[in-house]
Every structure is written in C-alpha cells, then in structure tokens.
Amino acid sequence: MDSIIFDLDGTLWNSLDVVVKAWNEALEESGAEGNLTKEDIRGVMGLQAHETREKLFPHLSDEQHRTYTEKASELESTYLRKQGGQLYANLEHVLERLSQKYRLYxxxxCQEGYIESFYAYHGLERYFQDFENPGRTGLSKGENIQLVMxxxxxxxxxxxxxxxxDHKAAKAAGTPFVYAAYGFGEVDEHDYVIERFEDLLELFE
Incomplete structure (x- = not known):
C-alpha cells in the first residue's frame, strides 16, 4: 500500500455546528421555508447534492434550491475559513506520522471551496498530496477516488x-474500506474498522 485516501466530514473533522448555522441562514436569506437541526445535517453528511435535496428540500422549486445552494455554499466557506470545525483527537499528529510513510489524499x-476552507483554517494542506470533490468534477465519490489515484x-x-x-464508493473504486466508527454513519461491511482516528497508526504503521 502506498496511499491513504480520506473522506472529510465525520472522518477528519466535525463541522456540524458551522454547517447548520450556514444552511439555516441561507434558507432565511433565500426566502425558503424550513429550519434545520444538527440531526438533519448529520443524516445527509456524505451524500451528493442531488441526494441531499431529495431528503431535505423536496419542497423547494428549482430556482429556490439554486439560490439557496449558492448562498449556503458561500456562507459555509466564509464561516469555516474563520472558525474551522472540530478536528478529531490527535489528528495532526497522526497525519504527520502517516505522511512519512504514505501519500495522503x-x-x-462536497462543493468546491469546502476542502479549501478545511485547509485554510487548520493549516493541514501540507500533509495531503491532492484532493477532489463533485463540486469540481461532477463525478461520483467512487469516480473521484479513481481520478485521484x-x-x-x-x-x-x-x-x-x-x-x-463511503463503503460503496471504495468498492466502486476497487480499494479496501476503513470504517471510521466514531463518525456520522453506521456501516455493516468493511475491511478494517477504527474507533478513534489515532487507531490508524496501529493499523498501518
């Protein structure tokens, strides 16, 4: 193995507090009805934009959803660049150790600008060789994993x-899947499981 590719939300950080604030402000500013909770956001973490719309915003017209999405993305990036998210324990220490042996991605x-906000506030860009998202490519997560590889x-x-x-994407890309059980989802199938981010050191060092 020469590389480790990471998901972001629920794997490297928890940005729920910032995201729910941005999404609710965007709903208000775009004139759309609704008020989202952290549990609402947690339930769509990891989904692509069209899947999120189907779950949370089926009542919005195409124009309302377009206006809302643009505003939410703008607010999200602004807030995350200013205050970041909650990194999982010992994240930078683990990334530093892993980057000495593997290439990280x-x-x-997410939308374009989201990963850049993660880098900008937390200063972790130096540990990663590359990144990708459907906001830039329009591809599925599995296809983006393959593209990066x-x-x-x-x-x-x-x-x-x-x-x-994430498991489905890893399978589509032909890579083993490490399930971060401390994150947002529940996964029945996996090749490896970690209960804390730092468990990666035991797994791969």
Whole structure:
C-alpha cells in the first residue's frame, strides 16, 4: 500500500455546528421555508447534492434550491475559513506520522471551496498530496477516488470514511474500506474498522 485516501466530514473533522448555522441562514436569506437541526445535517453528511435535496428540500422549486445552494455554499466557506470545525483527537499528529510513510489524499462529496476552507483554517494542506470533490468534477465519490489515484499514479490505496456511501464508493473504486466508527454513519461491511482516528497508526504503521 502506498496511499491513504480520506473522506472529510465525520472522518477528519466535525463541522456540524458551522454547517447548520450556514444552511439555516441561507434558507432565511433565500426566502425558503424550513429550519434545520444538527440531526438533519448529520443524516445527509456524505451524500451528493442531488441526494441531499431529495431528503431535505423536496419542497423547494428549482430556482429556490439554486439560490439557496449558492448562498449556503458561500456562507459555509466564509464561516469555516474563520472558525474551522472540530478536528478529531490527535489528528495532526497522526497525519504527520502517516505522511512519512504514505501519500495522503482527500475525496469528499462536497462543493468546491469546502476542502479549501478545511485547509485554510487548520493549516493541514501540507500533509495531503491532492484532493477532489463533485463540486469540481461532477463525478461520483467512487469516480473521484479513481481520478485521484490515476492522476497521482497511486498503485494501491485504502479509503477511510464513515458512511455506507463511503463503503460503496471504495468498492466502486476497487480499494479496501476503513470504517471510521466514531463518525456520522453506521456501516455493516468493511475491511478494517477504527474507533478513534489515532487507531490508524496501529493499523498501518
């Protein structure tokens, strides 16, 4: 194995407090009805934009949803760049250790600018070789994992994530799946499981 590819939400950090604030402000500013809770957001973490719309915003017209999405993305990036999210315990220490032996990447089902906000506030960009998301490519998570592997000449990798969607993406990309059980989702099938982020050191060092 030469590389480790990470999901972001529920795997590297928890940004729920910031995201729910941004999404509710965006709903209000775009004139759309509704008020979201952290549990609402938790339930769609890891989904692509069209799947999130189906679950949370079926009542919005196409125009309302477009206006809302643009505002939510703008507010999310602004707030996350200013205050970041909650990193999981010992995250930077583990990334530093792993980066000495493996190449590290991020593939997340987020909009363009979200991973950049993670980098900007927490200063962790130096540990990662590349990243990708459907906001830039329009591809599924599995396809984005494959894209990152191809353009970085990755021969053998694992994907670390916390949802059933992450497992599906890893399977589609042909990589083993490490289930981050401390995250947002419940996954029945996996190749490895970690209860804390730092368990990766025992698993791969």
């Amino acid at each position: 991020i593939v997340s089902n 191809e353009r970085n000449d990755v021969k053998k990798a694992v994907y670390v994530g916390d949802t059933a969607g």
